[in-house]
Amino acid sequence: MTLPSTIASRFLTHSNQLGVVAVGFNGGQCKKGVEAAPMALIESGLLTQLSEDLDYDVHHDNIVHYYEQDIPAEDPDHRGMKKPRAVSAVTEKLSSQVYNHAKEGKFVLTLGGDHSIAIGSVSGTAKAIRERLGREMAVIWVDAHADINTPETSDSGNIHGMPMAFLTRLAREEKRDIFGWLQDEHMVSMRKLVYIGLRDVDRGEKKILRDNGIKAFSMHDIDRHGIGRVVDMALAHIGNDTPIHLSFDVDALDPQWAPSTGTPVRGGLTLREGDFICEAVHETGNCIAMDLVEVNPSLEEKGASETIRAGCSLVRSALGDTLL
Numbered sequence: 001m002t003l004p005s006t007i008a009s010r011f012l013t014h015s016n017q018l019g020v021v022a023v024g025f026n027g028g029q030c031k032k033g034v035e036a037a038p039m040a041l042i043e044s045g046l047l048t049q050l051s052e053d054l055d056y057d058v059h060h061d062n063i064v065h066y067y068e069q070d071i072p073a074e075d076p077d078h079r080g081m082k083k084p085r086a087v088s089a090v091t092e093k094l095s096s097q098v099y100n101h102a103k104e105g106k107f108v109l110t111l112g113g114d115h116s117i118a119i120g121s122v123s124g125t126a127k128a129i130r131e132r133l134g135r136e137m138a139v140i141w142v143d144a145h146a147d148i149n150t151p152e153t154s155d156s157g158n159i160h161g162m163p164m165a166f167l168t169r170l171a172r173e174e175k176r177d178i179f180g181w182l183q184d185e186h187m188v189s190m191r192k193l194v195y196i197g198l199r200d201v202d203r204g205e206k207k208i209l210r211d212n213g214i215k216a217f218s219m220h221d222i223d224r225h226g227i228g229r230v231v232d233m234a235l236a237h238i239g240n241d242t243p244i245h246l247s248f249d250v251d252a253l254d255p256q257w258a259p260s261t262g263t264p265v266r267g268g269l270t271l272r273e274g275d276f277i278c279e280a281v282h283e284t285g286n287c288i289a290m291d292l293v294e295v296n297p298s299l300e301e302k303g304a305s306e307t308i309r310a311g312c313s314l315v316r317s318a319l320g321d322t323l324l
């Protein structure tokens with residue numbers, strides 16, 4: 001007997017099994033400090049809250065991975081990309097760590113690190129979900145930025161502005177040590193990608209979004225329709241029965257709530273709106289993974305504890321914490 005899809009979807013993960021990967025990587029951009037975020041989040045009690053308050057069985061190796069031994073000494077720019085071999089090596093390792101958790105049916109929480117690490121986390125879950133469920137996964141990317149520059153459209157050369165291009169094959173590179181390890185099984189369909197919170201999208205990225213018909217809800221859409229309807233429309237786009245990887249860049253929040261981040265942009269989400277997105281994605285029963293990235297405790301030091309608290313709140317909301 002096959003279960004009705006609404007019930008079956010509750011079993012996309014083994015409900016309370018949580019794999020956590022902490023990635024102290026900063027090489028996708030130029031500001032130091034973002035590597036300290038996983039430790040700061042964990043020290044503020046995040047994992048204890050998840051196990052004690054939300055009853056998760058937390059599987060964590062108690063290591064913040066810096067992957068020092070994998071980062072090559074020689075790493076000249078390639079196609080304008082900065083530190084391409086370092087980002088490639090780190091995300092390749094991360095991809096298999098995330099895959100190993102996800103293939104066992106655990107929900108996978110990846111704590112970054114800058115947003116380039118999503119090349120590892122998303123590729124890992126995409127592959128596991130294909131193998132385990134025979135399904136294509138959707139990505140909900142909550143961010144001020146689209147992070148879909150190709151090496152050629154990027155002005156900065158920072159790879160944290162490019163992960164979605166490599167994850168959709170808009171950008172590809174044959175060299176094995178520069179993302180050549182990415183296979184078809186790691187890819188995400190552009191039809192299954194939805195953005196929420198955009199407000200600082202580069203010219204080349206706007207063209208990419210338009211030309212490929214990628215679904216995106218900007219802050220303008222949120223002002224017009226309200227966060228409730230925007231999240232409904234985003235979920236309707238990816239469909240009822242689709243596993244979801246939620247990639248949350250803390251800079252989606254307004255700097256008022258999350259000042260300590262490398263590329264802050266005014267006019268963002270309130271913390272309550274951010275939490276709402278996470279709660280609503282959790283309520284689908286289809287969420288199989290979350291990334292929390294770009295918390296940088298060494299920027300705007302007075303705001304660091306607030307940014308860390310906001311990050312913890314987003315994660316708790318995505319993992320089923322409720323107001324009542």
Ligand SMILES: NC(=[NH2+])NCCC[C@H](N)C(=O)O
Binds near residue numbers: 145154
């Ligand atoms: N993950 C982020 N905070 N990305 C910011 C990207 C900024 C800009 N679009 C770039 O390509 O460099």
Ligand SMILES: [Mn+2]
Binds near residue numbers: 144
């Ligand atoms: Mn961003």
Ligand SMILES: [Mn+2]
Binds near residue numbers: 115160294
């Ligand atoms: Mn981002």
